[in-house]
Amino acid sequence: MIISTTISTHRQGLHEITRELQAIVQKEAESRDGLCTIFIQHTSASLLIQENADPAAQFDLEQWLNRMVPSNQPQFTHTAEGPDDMPSHIKAMLTETSLSIPVVDGRLALGTWQGIFLWEHRTRAHQRRLVIHLSF
Amino acid sequence: MIISTTISTHRQGLHEITRELQAIVQKEAESRDGLCTIFIQHTSASLLIQENADPAAQFDLEQWLNRMVPSNQPQFTHTAEGPDDMPSHIKAMLTETSLSIPVVDGRLALGTWQGIFLWEHRTRAHQRRLVIHLSF
Amino acid sequence: MIISTTISTHRQGLHEITRELQAIVQKEAESRDGLCTIFIQHTSASLLIQENADPAAQFDLEQWLNRMVPSNQPQFTHTAEGPDDMPSHIKAMLTETSLSIPVVDGRLALGTWQGIFLWEHRTRAHQRRLVIHLSF
Numbered sequence: 001m002i003i004s005t006t007i008s009t010h011r012q013g014l015h016e017i018t019r020e021l022q023a024i025v026q027k028e029a030e031s032r033d034g035l036c037t038i039f040i041q042h043t044s045a046s047l048l049i050q051e052n053a054d055p056a057a058q059f060d061l062e063q064w065l066n067r068m069v070p071s072n073q074p075q076f077t078h079t080a081e082g083p084d085d086m087p088s089h090i091k092a093m094l095t096e097t098s099l100s101i102p103v104v105d106g107r108l109a110l111g112t113w114q115g116i117f118l119w120e121h122r123t124r125a126h127q128r129r130l131v132i133h134l135s136f
Numbered sequence: 137m138i139i140s141t142t143i144s145t146h147r148q149g150l151h152e153i154t155r156e157l158q159a160i161v162q163k164e165a166e167s168r169d170g171l172c173t174i175f176i177q178h179t180s181a182s183l184l185i186q187e188n189a190d191p192a193a194q195f196d197l198e199q200w201l202n203r204m205v206p207s208n209q210p211q212f213t214h215t216a217e218g219p220d221d222m223p224s225h226i227k228a229m230l231t232e233t234s235l236s237i238p239v240v241d242g243r244l245a246l247g248t249w250q251g252i253f254l255w256e257h258r259t260r261a262h263q264r265r266l267v268i269h270l271s272f
Numbered sequence: 273m274i275i276s277t278t279i280s281t282h283r284q285g286l287h288e289i290t291r292e293l294q295a296i297v298q299k300e301a302e303s304r305d306g307l308c309t310i311f312i313q314h315t316s317a318s319l320l321i322q323e324n325a326d327p328a329a330q331f332d333l334e335q336w337l338n339r340m341v342p343s344n345q346p347q348f349t350h351t352a353e354g355p356d357d358m359p360s361h362i363k364a365m366l367t368e369t370s371l372s373i374p375v376v377d378g379r380l381a382l383g384t385w386q387g388i389f390l391w392e393h394r395t396r397a398h399q400r401r402l403v404i405h406l407s408f
Binding site: 196236 | 405
């Protein structure tokens with residue numbers, strides 16, 4: 001089963017989407033077991049499963065990646081779409097374009113501290129399309 | 137089909153789990169083709185497929201990642217769980233939370249030099265939960 | 273369904289394989305929905321979904337990763353297979369060994385600017401084996 005959805009991002013950073021995804025899965029899965037694959041149709045935003053309990057952890061992840069991939073590197077040649085575009089592609093490369101998560105008893109089988117995030121790497125707000133595949 | 141299992145890690149580093157996973161898959165798959173997805177329910181440990189022939193390769197992967205993400209970075213704000221916690225989240229971010237591997241003739245279709253590793257990023261021993269999804 | 277194929281790489285860098293993979297999927301999927309998992313059976317080459325419109329973006333991705341993981345690092349101990357081998361394992365670690373992509377109406381549901389690349393990390397040409405799993 002395929003479900004398409006769009007997430008609005010407001011700015012660069014981690015946007016938690018666990019609740020939206022659990023709701024989609026629970027509605028379709030009833031109480032079955034299966035597999036959920038979440039795919040983002042973009043190359044300057046990405047997906048990540050990481051700790052969702054302490055906002056400081058998300059802040060540190062964002063800051064670390066910004067230090068690792070700073071904007072305005074003089075070596076970049078793909079600059080037509082702005083100084084935040086090529087760093088966005090690199091940040092997407094270092095994280096995930098798709099996530100596969102087992103579904104157990106009708107729910108995504110996340111660990112206690114795991115949340116699912118859409119990581120907007122561009123500075124401005126965007127509409128990001130997800131394609132979700134569910135099999136039971 | 138869902139199978140849950142727990143792996144005991146003894147210290148920070150790569151723990152090979154290829155044999156345990158092949159045994160689980162072979163028992164359930166008989167000689168069928170399919171897909172195996174391995175999901176780790178933690179954010180400070182991760183999964184990796186890498187060369188398992190020469191232990192020096194694993195040593196170099198561990199050392200390179202430790203240099204890339206050193207402990208005790210003064211910028212970190214998520215420090216309540218110890219100096220090895222935030223680096224663990226970043227190391228998990230750079231590697232994998234789930235692996236999807238085709239099953240061919242009842243076995244994980246790994247290449248000649250590929251092994252599956254659970255990467256413990258915390259310094260101390262932990263119990264790490266894996267959720268495995270098999271479809272045929 | 274399992275399909276095995278081999279890709280010839282000519283040198284280090286990103287080799288786009290979108291067209292070959294779409295052809296395989298379209299032939300088998302007809303107009304069905306499903307999931308495609310692409311697995312590379314190597315540890316010194318990897319897979320990536322990234323922007324395929326502007327070759328400058330691919331050039332910048334390659335150059336950035338080469339700066340991040342230079343050859344001839346004196347700390348490396350796994351050197352028997354040449355100075356480009358250990359950097360190749362690290363570059364594969366930072367990208368993907370498998371990709372899972374939804375199939376919608378008989379086609380890989382890639383976004384407008386997404387292409388699928390096999391990333392050869394060794395300097396010389398290689399034959400790289402892919403195992404593709406399709407379920408409908």
